[in-house]
Amino acid sequence: GAGVSQSPSNKVTEKGKDVELRCDPISGHTALYWYRQSLGQGLEFLIYFQGNSAPDKSGLPSDRFSAERTGGSVSTLTIQRTQQEDSAVYLCASNGRAGLTEAFFGQGTRLTVV
Amino acid sequence: AQSVAQPEDQVNVAEGNPLTVKCTYSVSGNPYLFWYVQYPNRGLQFLLKYITGDNLVKGSYGFEAEFNKSQTSFHLKKPSALVSDSALYFCAARSNDYKLSFGAGTTVTVRA
Numbered sequence: 312g313a314g315v316s317q318s319p320s321n322k323v324t325e326k327g328k329d330v331e332l333r334c335d336p337i338s339g340h341t342a343l344y345w346y347r348q349s350l351g352q353g354l355e356f357l358i359y360f361q362g363n364s365a366p367d368k369s370g371l372p373s374d375r376f377s378a379e380r381t382g383g384s385v386s387t388l389t390i391q392r393t394q395q396e397d398s399a400v401y402l403c404a405s406n407g408r409a410g411l412t413e414a415f416f417g418q419g420t421r422l423t424v425v
Numbered sequence: 426a427q428s429v430a431q432p433e434d435q436v437n438v439a440e441g442n443p444l445t446v447k448c449t450y451s452v453s454g455n456p457y458l459f460w461y462v463q464y465p466n467r468g469l470q471f472l473l474k475y476i477t478g479d480n481l482v483k484g485s486y487g488f489e490a491e492f493n494k495s496q497t498s499f500h501l502k503k504p505s506a507l508v509s510d511s512a513l514y515f516c517a518a519r520s521n522d523y524k525l526s527f528g529a530g531t532t533v534t535v536r537a
């Protein structure tokens with residue numbers, strides 16, 4: 312596609328359930344990022360992929376959070392046993408390996424844990 | 426480790442006045458610097474970037490930013506602010522093949 316696509320755009324889940332958030336980056340972009348943004352707040356870095364490997368996953372808040380990327384393309388962020396504090400907008404971005412290009416962001420997934 | 430600082434949580438200016446949003450960075454090697462803007466309930470939009478070359482870069486919507494290597498700064502500027510510039514602004518930095526780090530964001534309010 313022309314841009315970074317994230318799905319679902321909105322997700323309401325019950326506390327304790329698992330959720331999967333999907334990011335489809337721009338074709339050919341090797342770098343992929345996940346960020347979390349709470350209401351009106353800044354961007355909290357979660358994890359960074361270069362290809363299929365994650366050289367920096369230091370931002371994952373707990374072991375309930377995991378992410379993978381397959382085929383150097385689609386990435387899935389999984390949150391197990393969701394808690395109310397997980398409620399936020401999860402943003403995905405991608406950019407090319409050359410590092411000279413700006414990162415392009417998806418519209419995000421708004422996760423609400425009730 | 427990389428880091429980006431935006432020292433001001435909020436900037437308030439009157440319409441027609443100059444607008445400056447401050448950013449400093451810490452990146453090993455050559456820095457690649459970016460500014461993004463986020464309007465309410467919208468995703469992040471790219472404004473401008475510094476990769477190499479002229480220290481003054483021009484971007485979308487009349488914004489520009491000045492790269493200052495000695496001060497490790499990349500302040501965003503607009504000569505004459507508009508009410509429609511009211512938004513959340515983020516500075517970001519990376520070195521080649523490394524993660525993109527963001528500042529905490531600065532909320533800009535332009536009053537009529």
